[in-house]
Amino acid sequence: MLRRYTEIARAGFRRASIYRLDTLTRIFDSLFFLLLMYYIWSAIAEASTLSRSVTDIIIYLGIARVVARSTHADVEGFIGERVRRGTIVNELKRPVSLRSQIFFDRLGTTAFHALTRAVPVLAVLMLILPVSFPGPARFAVFAASLGLSFLLTFALSYVVGMAVFWTKVGWSLRMTRSLLTRIMSGQMFPLFLLPAFLEPVFYSLPFHAMVNTPTVIFTGGVPLSQTPMMLGVQAAWFLVLGAVGEAAWRRARAKLTVQGG
Amino acid sequence: MMGTVRKYLEFYRLFFVQYWKSRMVYKWDFILGFSGQFLATAVSIAFITLLYTQTNSIGGWGYYEILFLSGFGGTILFLHHVFLFNIFHLGEDFIIEGRMDRLLVRPLSPLFQVYAHGMGDDDLSKLIVNAALVLYVAPKIGIALTPANLLYGAASLVSGVLFIAGLYLAFATTAFWTGKSEAAISILFTLSEFRKYPYSIYGGAVQVLLVTLIPIGLAILFPASYLLGKPGHGTLKIVSVLLGPVFFYLAYRFWRFGLSRYSSTGT
Numbered sequence: 335m336l337r338r339y340t341e342i343a344r345a346g347f348r349r350a351s352i353y354r355l356d357t358l359t360r361i362f363d364s365l366f367f368l369l370l371m372y373y374i375w376s377a378i379a380e381a382s383t384l385s386r387s388v389t390d391i392i393i394y395l396g397i398a399r400v401v402a403r404s405t406h407a408d409v410e411g412f413i414g415e416r417v418r419r420g421t422i423v424n425e426l427k428r429p430v431s432l433r434s435q436i437f438f439d440r441l442g443t444t445a446f447h448a449l450t451r452a453v454p455v456l457a458v459l460m461l462i463l464p465v466s467f468p469g470p471a472r473f474a475v476f477a478a479s480l481g482l483s484f485l486l487t488f489a490l491s492y493v494v495g496m497a498v499f500w501t502k503v504g505w506s507l508r509m510t511r512s513l514l515t516r517i518m519s520g521q522m523f524p525l526f527l528l529p530a531f532l533e534p535v536f537y538s539l540p541f542h543a544m545v546n547t548p549t550v551i552f553t554g555g556v557p558l559s560q561t562p563m564m565l566g567v568q569a570a571w572f573l574v575l576g577a578v579g580e581a582a583w584r585r586a587r588a589k590l591t592v593q594g595g
Numbered sequence: 596m597m598g599t600v601r602k603y604l605e606f607y608r609l610f611f612v613q614y615w616k617s618r619m620v621y622k623w624d625f626i627l628g629f630s631g632q633f634l635a636t637a638v639s640i641a642f643i644t645l646l647y648t649q650t651n652s653i654g655g656w657g658y659y660e661i662l663f664l665s666g667f668g669g670t671i672l673f674l675h676h677v678f679l680f681n682i683f684h685l686g687e688d689f690i691i692e693g694r695m696d697r698l699l700v701r702p703l704s705p706l707f708q709v710y711a712h713g714m715g716d717d718d719l720s721k722l723i724v725n726a727a728l729v730l731y732v733a734p735k736i737g738i739a740l741t742p743a744n745l746l747y748g749a750a751s752l753v754s755g756v757l758f759i760a761g762l763y764l765a766f767a768t769t770a771f772w773t774g775k776s777e778a779a780i781s782i783l784f785t786l787s788e789f790r791k792y793p794y795s796i797y798g799g800a801v802q803v804l805l806v807t808l809i810p811i812g813l814a815i816l817f818p819a820s821y822l823l824g825k826p827g828h829g830t831l832k833i834v835s836v837l838l839g840p841v842f843f844y845l846a847y848r849f850w851r852f853g854l855s856r857y858s859s860t861g862t
Contacts, residue, residue, distance in 0.1 A: 506627035
């Protein structure tokens with residue numbers, strides 16, 4: 335049974351590795367984003383007093399980028415492509431549930447992206463900025479949190495992906511989800527700078543648990559004693575979104591139409 | 596001359612109608628794409644608003660001034676994307692697939708045909724929102740509708756779109772050698788974020804880049820700072836609205852050169 339899953343994950347990994355040029359442009363994209371953020375926050379620091387240094391802000395945004403790149407999951411695209419071509423029947427015929435097939439396929443793809451898009455950015459970041467790499471205990475908590483982030487991102491993407499069975503198109507749904515994630519999760523704006531009146535909004539939604547949580551664990555923004563609570567919040571959101579996804583799948587299966595049959 | 600223009604307009608109309616017919620087959624694709632892109636602009640404005648919870652000046656520019664810049668640049672960029680974005684697919688859809696051959700045997704400019712083949716309709720909502728943003732913000736920061744401003748505004752719009760068109764065309768043309776245009780142009784997506792903030796906040800190397808290879812400074816940043824009455828770069832502000840056509844012409848020469856090297860894939 336386990337071998338089936340590793341086979342699917344390996345196929346996802348290999349498929350992602352075809353797009354070599356993509357790897358380069360994504361690294362370039364991340365580094366230019368950080369450069370732009372550096373200019374913006376330096377200009378802000380010149381005019382106003384910030385509660386944190388520009389270096390702290392850029393390290394946070396850099397690690398947030400690394401986290402986001404290593405927990406990326408695109409279920410909408412996977413389903414959209416297959417629903418439109420009608421080949422989703424192939425996945426449905428197999429003796430492994432659709433959810434497991436998508437999960438392990440995306441796990442493989444994401445592992446490839448983590449190695450090729452996130453690790454190089456982390457390396458550059460550590461070369462040019464005083465990033466303090468976490469000690470073993472903190473790193474272990476970070477790794478666990480990163481894993482939960484992937485589960486959480488996958489679960490949200492799965493919920494949205496189920497809508498593709500109705501709309502037949504995936505890319506715009508994925509874009510909508512990732513836009514909301516980007517602004518709410520800490521990827522664009524460090525959540526430690528949020529004004530007090532906005533904190534309840536950002537922290538009562540699941541997005542902060544996807545990027546901000548692993549990021550502050552890595553950068554040492556929280557004491558270790560607080561981290562079990564944070565991992566608990568991640569796990570709770572995963573359970574909620576997982577349940578919603580399961581309910582959505584039941585309804586999708588009931589109305590499933592296969593195009594072009 | 597007028598006859599040629601009329602012929603092209605007529606062909607554009609035919610392409611246009613045909614495009615929308617096939618587009619409307621996937622109605623949901625259009626509707627969701629349209630609203631998704633709308634959200635993209637909303638998120639971009641939300642980000643600027645979050646930045647201004649920390650300060651009231653970025654490079655000496657206030658909140659509404661940055662919003663104006665954002666809307667002004669967005670109007671130029673998305674005017675280009677709505678009508679001329681199809682050049683993005685030059686390598687993947689036209690050269691590799693061999694569709695270029697078909698364009699070459701017709702008595703119409705091949706570049707016109709590539710452009711007319713598709714519309715960036717997903718960006719239609721971005722164009723509308725950005726234009727609305729300009730109209731909403733301009734009176735708040737006292738940009739008067741004087742004849743000089745109107746004339747300058749119109750010239751900067753034309754020149755800006757031609758700058759962006761030249762830039763995309765030049766990057767796409769490399770596909771005649773590499774067979775790929777999408778990856779090259781995706782670099783421009785990243786770099787065009789520089790259009791949203793004042794020229795003065797960037798370091799020397801980026802500043803040079805923005806007035807030479809990637810002339811977003813000339814296309815957007817200087818014209819916007821002229822309209823806002825910002826100090827500095829007096830000559831560049833005037834000259835920049837005249838240079839767009841020149842830049843596009845140079846890119847067009849490069850395209851002609853690339854086209855002359857084109858050999859069919861034989862498919």
